[in-house]
Amino acid sequence: MGLGLVESGKMPKPLTKLLSLSRKYSIWVYQWGLACCAIEMGAAFASPRYDVMRLGVIPLPASPRQADLVVISGTVTDKMAPAILRLYEQMPDPKYVISMGSCANCGGPYWDSYSVTKGIDQILPVDVYVPGCPPRPEALLEGVVLLQERIQSEDMAERWRGAPIIVE
Amino acid sequence: MTAITDRQKLQYIAAQAADARVNVELETEGMTLNIGPQHPATHGTLRIVARLDGEQVIAAEPIPGYMHRGYEKLTEVRTYAQVTALVNRIDWLGSFANEVPFILAAEQLMGVEAPPRAQWIRTLLFEMARISNLILFLGDMAVQLGAVTPAFFAFRDREYVLDQIERVTGGRFHPNFDRIGGLKDDLPQGWLADTKATMDKVRSFCDEIEELLMGAEIFQARTRGVGVIPPDVAQQYGLSGANARASGIDWDLRRDQPNGMVYPELDWKVWTHPDGDSFARFWVRLQETREAASIVEQCCDGVPGGPIMAKVPRIIKVPAGEAYVSTENPLGEMGYYVVSKGDLTPFRVKIRSASFNNVSIAPWILRGVYVPDIITILASLYFILGDIDR
Numbered sequence: 001m002g003l004g005l006v007e008s009g010k011m012p013k014p015l016t017k018l019l020s021l022s023r024k025y026s027i028w029v030y031q032w033g034l035a036c037c038a039i040e041m042g043a044a045f046a047s048p049r050y051d052v053m054r055l056g057v058i059p060l061p062a063s064p065r066q067a068d069l070v071v072i073s074g075t076v077t078d079k080m081a082p083a084i085l086r087l088y089e090q091m092p093d094p095k096y097v098i099s100m101g102s103c104a105n106c107g108g109p110y111w112d113s114y115s116v117t118k119g120i121d122q123i124l125p126v127d128v129y130v131p132g133c134p135p136r137p138e139a140l141l142e143g144v145v146l147l148q149e150r151i152q153s154e155d156m157a158e159r160w161r162g163a164p165i166i167v168e
Numbered sequence: 169m170t171a172i173t174d175r176q177k178l179q180y181i182a183a184q185a186a187d188a189r190v191n192v193e194l195e196t197e198g199m200t201l202n203i204g205p206q207h208p209a210t211h212g213t214l215r216i217v218a219r220l221d222g223e224q225v226i227a228a229e230p231i232p233g234y235m236h237r238g239y240e241k242l243t244e245v246r247t248y249a250q251v252t253a254l255v256n257r258i259d260w261l262g263s264f265a266n267e268v269p270f271i272l273a274a275e276q277l278m279g280v281e282a283p284p285r286a287q288w289i290r291t292l293l294f295e296m297a298r299i300s301n302l303i304l305f306l307g308d309m310a311v312q313l314g315a316v317t318p319a320f321f322a323f324r325d326r327e328y329v330l331d332q333i334e335r336v337t338g339g340r341f342h343p344n345f346d347r348i349g350g351l352k353d354d355l356p357q358g359w360l361a362d363t364k365a366t367m368d369k370v371r372s373f374c375d376e377i378e379e380l381l382m383g384a385e386i387f388q389a390r391t392r393g394v395g396v397i398p399p400d401v402a403q404q405y406g407l408s409g410a411n412a413r414a415s416g417i418d419w420d421l422r423r424d425q426p427n428g429m430v431y432p433e434l435d436w437k438v439w440t441h442p443d444g445d446s447f448a449r450f451w452v453r454l455q456e457t458r459e460a461a462s463i464v465e466q467c468c469d470g471v472p473g474g475p476i477m478a479k480v481p482r483i484i485k486v487p488a489g490e491a492y493v494s495t496e497n498p499l500g501e502m503g504y505y506v507v508s509k510g511d512l513t514p515f516r517v518k519i520r521s522a523s524f525n526n527v528s529i530a531p532w533i534l535r536g537v538y539v540p541d542i543i544t545i546l547a548s549l550y551f552i553l554g555d556i557d558r
Contacts, residue, residue, distance in 0.1 A: 034213060034235070035235060035257070035260065035553070035554055036257055036341070036342070036554070039260060039261065039304070039341070040340075042323065043323055043326075043327070046319060046320060046323050047320070047323030047324060047326075047327060048320060048323070048324050049323075049324065049327050075235065075237055077233075077234060077235060077236060077237065079233055079234050079236070080205065080213055080234045080235075083205055083234075109253065109254055109257065110237050110238070110242065112242065112245065113237050113238040113241070113242055114238050114241065115236050115237060115238050116237055116238070133342065134340075134341075134342070136340065
């Protein structure tokens, strides 16, 4: 029973369920603090009021090589974009991306700026969009919960075919 | 003069010989260390390229620009009302403080003055922005030294301040509340009493941090005498705010240039520290947080009645002219040089932000320090990347 079974979707159902359950509740998230949203992400991850660890999310990996999820929070500039792609490529599969805030989603208030990348989805696939400028910590937590639901019911073979989630 | 015994002489010669031997054996090659542009300890993206000899920095250069969003160009295509929404996001920890100098510059050009009640509430919210900014510094400084607990305390107590800001402005930390000629809304009922209660929490947070950190031996060892900036160097590099005050420069725009604010009517003090090291910068900011809490309380007591907006036209066209207004923001002097040609939008806006000057001292101050001290010194200089790059 090698890894090939998981990737081709031929894993027995109960085992898939168990794998998905354990992946769902042990997400290591790499914090990509870029701008204002980083503070709200910090509030969601580090403050006692919001406390993301109760959802089974661990926000303290030492490097992107140990991370399952990356939260891109804040304005992505054209100078920064190559570095983001590089760190994203260092993450092991299966990996997920939460795009937090209007800037990372579509450029936000800088929609006509000459130096801002209008949407991180131009360079990497995004699983969850969290809108807001900046989103409240609760919105980020809902994004995490929705992502966990997706991971629970995920079929590895169809992983990339699903449409992204948008928090409302 | 003390007499030197033969024994001491011999010891000295032996030590010299040992040093020479070590230097030959452990001759180090230069190494270039790249820190950033993304670093877990920073909320932003500053890149530092340091040239090392062993563990000592020979030369370090900050490379900003990873957060450049083109504010000065964007303000040319936004109306005056839209600019405040934009400039909120320069220093994202104390957002309200960014709006005020721009609004004051526009008011100066239009010849409008906000009514007294608006001025008092402006000062109140300005100081609350300062508290919400500095609280995070006090927690973050300890994180850079390896102590994580104060950061949790900081996030816990910052929420109370943000709750109060949200109740009056509707935004947790991008209020967009200041208008030319006054403020958007009046205060909600019961807000002043709740704010005074919140200030007690801020004060107890300061006491907590003082007990946790200031007396701790590790904290003292890592910060005292590290990253010393003499006053003349601070002035040459254009440092402002708490960084300048920690070097013993008694200079605070709130006291020296209180345009459009009510600071002269309040009872407060400018804190300075003669040492100029990392510890002094931490200490000054801690005292400023306390002072800001007391200013907020005095504002709560002193807010007069009356209108919240002066008479201004619905569509704002600022007459031609130019104005420079700067205020003492949480990070230092922040000023806007606004040039108007009588249009709906500014013709040109130059933003003088504090962090850009504060971080420009990095090559000077990082020369000769050890690698672990890089992070401490940069943390104590306290810059925000949005404020550097704009």
